[in-house]
């Protein structure tokens with residue numbers, strides 16, 4: 001009986017405890033009203049000794065809440081007496097902090113959490129707190145940062161929040177979308193972006209980024225006196241300089257001889273000097289120059305062959321302006337880079353797996369402090385890489401088995417023709433998901449660093465969202481952007497994008513590469529019939545927004561690639577079908593007035609909207625006009 005009584009008492013206690021937990025759980029799971037009909041008792045609470053980033057986060061929150069509701073919540077330090085209605089920003093001295101696992105949040109992880117009537121906005125010590133505030137504004141309050149100068153802020157008098165327990169950790173530790181407009185400090189914080197070269201407002205962790213052999217052992221200094229430090233092939237050493245492939249200066253003609261012991265000493269000495277000047281930087285690139293002329297001396301070739309995981313004929317690649325190369329040069333390179341990394345255990349030594357060194361080796365692994373920067377420069381862009389470039393995927397999977405310190409350098413535009421239509425929007429998400437699934441921890445998406453270009457605002461926005469969350473609903477995000485950015489002409493923009501992409505199937509057109517020309521697509525998504533349809537769509541779109549100058553200018557910018565394709569195809573065809581020249585009344589060739597009109601419109605709108613270049617490396621819009629006029633004049637002679 002006594003035993004039963006004790007059990008009963010225990011049961012009662014258990015029951016009471018359960019009830020208490022349940023009530024607490026229900027309380028913390030209650031929806032919360034931050035602002036009601038333009039009034040609020042809430043305070044934004046900051047640590048008494050707040051960090052710069054915590055102060056920034058609190059001020060951003062205060063500002064946006066005001067812009068949404070007209071209510072300015074007071075900022076108070078955490079040494080003030082706690083009240084029930086508080087928004088806790090950062091590491092504030094409140095019991096609710098006990099629920100936050102900062103070890104898990106690391107540098108950039110964020111936490112948004114409601115607890116009773118409190119709202120917790122915090123995160124990792126680097127950027128987590130500011131990411132938490134911007135994510136809260138975006139995900140829960142509907143604010144958007146579409147471009148550096150287009151921020152959407154909904155107006156409402158009441159803010160009621162559901163129960164929230166939202167922790168987000170970065171999928172990639174480094175996230176960069178290399179687009180001209182994204183380096184606005186607020187855009188970068190909003191979308192959680194980095195810049196390897198320190199654009200925006202944050203210091204970069206990268207001391208050296210890429211192609212550093214010539215900086216670490218300069219052909220100008222050693223070329224004449226020590227040719228044996230440089231690549232051997234075609235029966236001799238190559239220690240010279242050639243004019244750079246973008247025409248802007250000189251570049252080394254080859255690489256270093258990585259099995260020469262002096263080369264290791266000189267490279268390490270120069271690297272140490274560079275590190276001493278910038279000791280805070282963590283990543284230091286020791287990587288090949290931008291050419292495929294690696295050393296085939298006896299010793300280097302022996303290492304390449306010793307560590308080759310494939311037969312040479314299985315890994316022959318080719319890309320822009322370079323004849324084919326065998327991608328089995330990593331054996332000598334990784335042996336060398338591992339030795340450098342051993343001397344600098346506190347730094348991460350990054351090296352390229354690019355062109356001739358792209359394929360993962362066997363029998364050797366990168367040291368723990370080696371970063372592999374793997375480049376997909378050869379891939380076609382019509383299809384996701386899992387379909388369009390199986391050889392690259394094989395290399396990536398291989399690298400993923402050797403290391404989890406991989407940065408992928410991927411490409412999302414056409415460098416040679418920045419204003420040509422480049423319908424790759426459907427491959428962005430599958431590619432980023434594939435990289436995430438194969439041990440890639442950092443991602444650099446090389447877009448258009450010039451201002452302007454084919455769908456630059458949309459593409460950079462979508463990539464920014466995908467870099468943080470590769471599983472977003474991409475269609476929803478895309479449509480939302482287009483609705484906001486193009487207003488009444490959104491339906492036409494969507495129709496154009498759909499038609500363009502539907503006709504860009506690898507089976508129908510040629511391989512769409514980052515170095516191609518729109519002329520290659522003149523029978524697929526740039527056919528006569530389709531160009532006509534695109535123009536009719538844009539005519540309709542422009543008409544819809546003709547009295548709305550803000551939208552009108554954006555629709556005209558979206559149309560520029562159609563004009564550019566017409567101009568390039570007309571130039572190639574000369575006087576033929578689709579050509580820029582037609583027969584005049586006297587039978588001689590004259591410029592087609594329609595092409596001339598497109599040319600003037602194209603160039604004027606580029607100038608008006610500050611498009612800087614039509615190619616990554618050269619040709620301003622005015623230079624384009626000059627060249628085109630010269631071509632027309634030549635053709636009519």
Ligand SMILES: [Zn+2]
Nearest residue numbers: 257295297300
């Ligand atoms: Zn060599």
